[in-house]
Amino acid sequence: MRKRSIKNTRVNTEVQHELSNIIRGGLKDPRVAPWTSVVAAEVAPDLKTCKAYISVLGDAYEQEQTIKGLQSAEGYIRRELARTLNLRNTPEIRFVLDQSIEYGVNMSKKIDEVTKDLKTEGVEEDAE
Missing domain, CATH: 1.20.5 (Single alpha-helices involved in coiled-coils or other helix-helix interfaces)
Known part of the structure; x- marks a missing residue:
C-alpha cells in the first residue's frame, strides 16, 4: 500500500475517528485534559506504526500531562482500536503534540x- 493511496487515506481517517472516540469516551486518566482532540493520524503503509497528532486546549503543563497520560494508556487505546477496527495489524501509536x-x-x-x-x-x- 502506497503512502498516498486511497486505502491509506481511508485507514488514516478511520483510525483518527476511532482514536477520538476512545479518548473522549473510554479514558479515565485524570491527566488527559477534557479538551483533547485528534487532529490527524498517519498510519504507515505497512500498518505497523501510527503517528497521532493531538491538540490540547490549555497551558503547557496540561499539554505535557495529557501526552504523558495518553502514552501510559497506549496499550488500552491500541486494544480498543483493534477491537473496533478490522485491520491486519493494529498499529503502534505515537502521540505527537500539535500546536x-x-x-x-x-x-x-x-x-x-x-x-x-x-x-x-x-x-x-x-x-x-
Missing part, C-alpha cells in the same frame, strides 16, 4: 488587534 490550532488562534488574535487599531485610526481621521 497548529493554538498557533492559528494566536495569529487570529494578532490580526484582530491590528485591524482594530487600523479602524480606530480611521475613525479619528474622519473626526478631524
Whole structure:
C-alpha cells in the first residue's frame, strides 16, 4: 500500500475517528485534559506504526500531562482500536503534540488587534 493511496487515506481517517472516540469516551486518566482532540493520524503503509497528532486546549503543563497520560494508556487505546477496527495489524501509536490550532488562534488574535487599531485610526481621521 502506497503512502498516498486511497486505502491509506481511508485507514488514516478511520483510525483518527476511532482514536477520538476512545479518548473522549473510554479514558479515565485524570491527566488527559477534557479538551483533547485528534487532529490527524498517519498510519504507515505497512500498518505497523501510527503517528497521532493531538491538540490540547490549555497551558503547557496540561499539554505535557495529557501526552504523558495518553502514552501510559497506549496499550488500552491500541486494544480498543483493534477491537473496533478490522485491520491486519493494529498499529503502534505515537502521540505527537500539535500546536497548529493554538498557533492559528494566536495569529487570529494578532490580526484582530491590528485591524482594530487600523479602524480606530480611521475613525479619528474622519473626526478631524
